[in-house]
Each structure stands twice: as structure tokens, then as C-alpha cells.
Amino acid sequence: MPRPVIPPSTLPVATTPSTAEAGAPLPRPRGPISATVLDALRGAPPPSIDARDAAPYGEDLQLALYCLYELHYRGFAGVADDLEWDVTLLALRRDLEQAFLAALRRDVRPGDDVDTELRALLVEPADGWGVSHHLLRDGARWQLREYLAHRSLYHLKEADPQAWVIPRLSGPAKAALVTVEHDEYGAGDPQRMHAHLFATTMRALGLSPDYGHYLDVVPAQTLAEINLMSLCGLHRCLRGTLVGQFATVELTSSPGADRLVRAMRRLGCGCDAVEFYAEHVEADAVHEQLVRRGVIGPLLAAEPELAADIVFGIRAATLLADRFGRLLLGRWEVGRSSLRAPLPS
Secondary structure (H helix, E strand, C coil): CCCCCCCCHHHCCCCCCCCCCEEEECCCCHHHHHHHHHHCCCCCCCCCCCCCCCCCCCHHHHHHHHHHCCCCCEEEECCEEEHHHHHHHHHHHHHHHHHHHHHHHCCCCCCCCCCHHHHCCCCCCCCCCHHHHHHHHHHCCCHHHHHHHHHHHHHHHCCHHHHHHHHHCCHHHHHHHHHHHHHHHHHHHHHHHHHHHHHHHHHHHCCCCCCCCCCCCHHHHHHHHHHHHHHHHHHHHHHHHHHHHHHHHHHHHHHHHHHHHHHHHHHCHHHHHHHHHHHHHHHHHHHHHHHHHHHHHHHCCHHHHHHHHHHHHHHHHHHHHHHHHHHHHHHHCCCCCCCCCCCCC
């Protein structure tokens, strides 16, 4: 069914530029869709564009989607705040979301056995494959710095995408998830917020701690992981999927954080650099129990029909994490940068 044409007179007029100090500069486009979005954010009338043929995991679609989602976070420097609810941009975002979600549903095997899925997450891979394993064994300092640049796009907004699901839950599941989020935000101490700790790590490794600083150089594989969180957080019908994604992170990050602590110490990093990951070794071990027993258990007791969505969230997050890991390890194996442009030494 064709979308109705909305008369220009009904569109909100964006006149107030964002004044948020944390707003990042707009990135460079990576194709016609992201170019259209970026032009619209600079003030051009948002034209109609057909996104159906765009590669769902590709650079163009993932950057466009990331930029549209960022309007719901801190926005961009010089971009009007009221573009967050521009109906034409929202319609384009819907088309991009549908393409991305359709690809994930095509590539992820369905299931509804949540307990089996959670137990599988707790088993470390026997082959020792993964970025943290590589960095611990023989990773170089330039590879560690690249990894941090990739992760900065999420860790400098850590816990924000998952916060969208709080009003979509109720009772014990909501209380337990808020408990986990409270820890992510430093339990009331801004100096202990995980985003603040990660910024300290960035400075210690000679990297910029500015929010969104590395958006131009991270590839689609990095953006896709973050876009999945935003997609699920902003849609109530995907609340179970976001809980599955959140569970994947909390159940698997503690061993990886421990490896990264040891890798950073092997590479001569100081206490300031290590603290972010050292915090996650202990915190995420506790969060694992809270998510499994406090969030997922009560949620499924109240809404058992969400089991398939939770499994989908776990498997979709794992799929995207594997794509990210393969990119980094494949590039590093041949001595190439995993970023779109190498970092200054």
C-alpha cells in the first residue's frame, strides 16, 4: 500500500539548533541514503528516497540509521532538536529499520527455549576465538587503540539504549533491570558512570574521549550492533528482543573484560586505562544473575509469549558481534586497520 503524501505545511519547522555541548559533528555520507539524511539534518527538505534495495548490513544504510537514531540521544552539533520528530525522517527510518530487521530475521535461526540459550552464553568457546582472546595473547597496542575507538560509539552512551525498555516493563522485571542500569550509571556517582570510566580509558590511550568522535571511521559492523539496541529500545513490540540483547552482553562480558584487563597490563597500560574493564569483571558477574533471575524469569512468567523474542535478541546480538569480531581479526591478521581510516599514532 503506497504511503500517503504529507503536505509540506504539516511538517514541523526545525528552527532551534541543538545547544547540547556533547553533540558530535555530522559525519561524511557513505552513499545516497546517508547523504539524503545528512542533507536533511543540515536543513534541506527531506526528499522521498527508496531504501528497499540498500544492503541491510551495508555502510550507507547503517550510517543513515545511526544518524536518525542519534536524534533521540544527544543529537548533532548545529542540528535542530525538533528534527527528532520530523515525520518524513521517521518514515525513512521505518523503511531502514524494516530492511535491517528483515535481514536479521532471515539470518537468525528462530527458537523459544530461553533457558538453553542462556546456558549456552555461559560457555566460553573452546577454540579461544575472539577479539579479547587475540588482544590477550599477542595483540599490539595499535590494535587495542582501534578496538577502543570502535567501542567508544557505544560505551560513551553505555546503558542509554537499554534504558528505553524500562517503561515497557513492569513489576519485578522492571525493578531488576533498573538495578542493573543504576550500576551502569555509577550508582549515583557521576565519576563512576561507566561512560565516564571509558572516557578516562580513552584519554589514557591517547584517544579522544569526545562523544561520537570516531563515527566517521568506524565501519558498518560497529554501527549495526548499536543500531540493534536502538531499534529494539524504541519499539515496544521489540522489548523482548532488547532484553535478549541485554542478557547477551551481561552474561558474556565479565570473562572478556578480565581478558582485556590482562591484555592492557601486558601492553603496559596504567590503572586509569584498566579501570573501566576492571569494573566490568565484577559488576557484570553480578548483573548476570540479576538479568537471568530478576529480569528474564519474572518477564517470562508474566508474558511467556516473549520467549521467542528473547531468543531472537540473543541470537541477533551474537550474529552481529561475530561479524564485528571477524572484521577486526581478519584485518589485523594481514596487518591492516579495522577502521575506515587508521588512527594517528
